[in-house]
Amino acid sequence: MVYSSCFMSEAKEKVESAQNAFTAEFVRFVDLNLNGSDLADAEALMRELGELKIRHTGKKSALAESKKLIGKVAPEERGEFGQYVQSVEKEIVSQIETVETALTAFISNAKIELERLDVTIPGRRPRTGHLHPITILRQKIEDIFVSMGYAIEDDREIETDYYNFDALNIPEDHPARESQDTFYTTEGFALRSQTSTVQIRAMERRGVPIRIIAPGKVFRRDTPDMTHVPMFHQIEGLCVDKGITMAHLKGTVTEWLKRLFGEDTVTRFRPSYFPFTEPSAEFDFSCFKCGGTGTVGGLQEAVGSGQNTSGSIVDVDQPTANSQQPTGERCRPCKGSGWIELGGCGMVHPNVLKACSVDPQVYSGFAFGFGLERMAAMLFNIDDIRHMFENDVRFLEQFR
Numbered sequence: 001m002v003y004s005s006c007f008m009s010e011a012k013e014k015v016e017s018a019q020n021a022f023t024a025e026f027v028r029f030v031d032l033n034l035n036g037s038d039l040a041d042a043e044a045l046m047r048e049l050g051e052l053k054i055r056h057t058g059k060k061s062a063l064a065e066s067k068k069l070i071g072k073v074a075p076e077e078r079g080e081f082g083q084y085v086q087s088v089e090k091e092i093v094s095q096i097e098t099v100e101t102a103l104t105a106f107i108s109n110a111k112i113e114l115e116r117l118d119v120t121i122p123g124r125r126p127r128t129g130h131l132h133p134i135t136i137l138r139q140k141i142e143d144i145f146v147s148m149g150y151a152i153e154d155d156r157e158i159e160t161d162y163y164n165f166d167a168l169n170i171p172e173d174h175p176a177r178e179s180q181d182t183f184y185t186t187e188g189f190a191l192r193s194q195t196s197t198v199q200i201r202a203m204e205r206r207g208v209p210i211r212i213i214a215p216g217k218v219f220r221r222d223t224p225d226m227t228h229v230p231m232f233h234q235i236e237g238l239c240v241d242k243g244i245t246m247a248h249l250k251g252t253v254t255e256w257l258k259r260l261f262g263e264d265t266v267t268r269f270r271p272s273y274f275p276f277t278e279p280s281a282e283f284d285f286s287c288f289k290c291g292g293t294g295t296v297g298g299l300q301e302a303v304g305s306g307q308n309t310s311g312s313i314v315d316v317d318q319p320t321a322n323s324q325q326p327t328g329e330r331c332r333p334c335k336g337s338g339w340i341e342l343g344g345c346g347m348v349h350p351n352v353l354k355a356c357s358v359d360p361q362v363y364s365g366f367a368f369g370f371g372l373e374r375m376a377a378m379l380f381n382i383d384d385i386r387h388m389f390e391n392d393v394r395f396l397e398q399f400r
């Protein structure tokens with residue numbers, strides 16, 4: 001717009017209309033209440049305000065155009081008009097600045113709030129994992145056997161009937177094969193019901209001489225209760241070489257139990273039957289809690305000092321708990337007997353060796369197997385073995 005000349009009243013109108021246009025748009029910023037707004041809201045308002053500022057005070061604004069009129073009004077009115085335009089401009093700019101200041105303060109506070117770091121808050125400790133009680137016990141036993149020159153074998157949990165039964169000299173009509181005892185999967189396959197399967201697999205793979213232990217899960221169709229779960233853990237041991245005898249078996253079992261429970265631990269072997277060993281025995285050890293006395297808190301003579309009365313192939317040390325007057329409380333882990341029954345063992349049956357193409361005329365060996373749950377329950381004072389598999393971290397955390 002170019003004015004050749006103009007009257008002050010006309011020029012003032014232009015200024016007024018510029019001011020009115022500003023006021024109409026600015027109304028939403030008057031008495032701005034930022035309560036309940038966040039950083040993003042305030043930044044959006046700030047952008048809008050910036051645009052509004054350019055529209056109403058920028059070079060192309062109506063106000064700027066009106067300022068150009070100063071030179072055009074009559075010289076005697078120029079001073080008054082000039083002052084008027086400037087006062088309107090000042091008013092507009094000051095209103096914008098007030099809101100700008102408030103928004104800037106709000107934005108800066110909101111940013112500080114967002115980035116606030118309270119160095120006095122206690123740090124969040126990373127939760128360190130730890131081992132399951134069964135793993136703790138398994139690793140202890142593995143360490144002992146590794147130090148005695150045994151290798152550790154790991155093998156499959158789904159087995160064929162051949163490895164779970166036939167190769168282990170378990171005949172077709174043996175009760176262990178019944179579906180009540182075993183989980184059959186696809187025809188011809190079953191979840192292994194014992195780690196003895198690994199005896200066969202290991203001898204096939206490694207040949208003889210061999211010294212291995214095989215820890216792992218086994219499965220049996222049991223209804224869970226305080227002392228039974230359908231999945232539990234066993235450790236199998238196997239040693240085959242020339243000239244291996246029952247003495248080696250007894251020495252080995254006694255030695256690892258001494259290393260686990262202490263030098264004073266005594267073992268006993270009771271004649272038993274297993275299809276894959278001949279002769280077979282079950283082995284017990286003197287209770288780690290009462291030292292074989294059967295009582296805690298009273299003076300008792302330990303199991304180891306009892307007379308060996310056995311003339312059979314296995315030694316049976318009589319527990320002394322019954323032969324003496326108990327003076328303390330009945331020991332819990334051994335139920336007052338002084339002995340803890342642990343597992344089965346024996347000399348590997350010639351049929352088992354033959355199944356692995358090992359000549360029983362040249363080689364002989366011993367094997368043993370035992371469960372980990374009962375032992376862990378006794379060691380860690382757990383009254384119900386189901387707790388071990390419910391995976392409640394509050395329970396599991398207690399064992400380290």
Ligand code: DAH
Nearest residue numbers: 194277344345346367368369
């Ligand atoms: N496999 C037997 C079981 O599950 C335990 C066992 C007994 C393993 C005697 C052996 C053994 O190696 O010789 O009850």
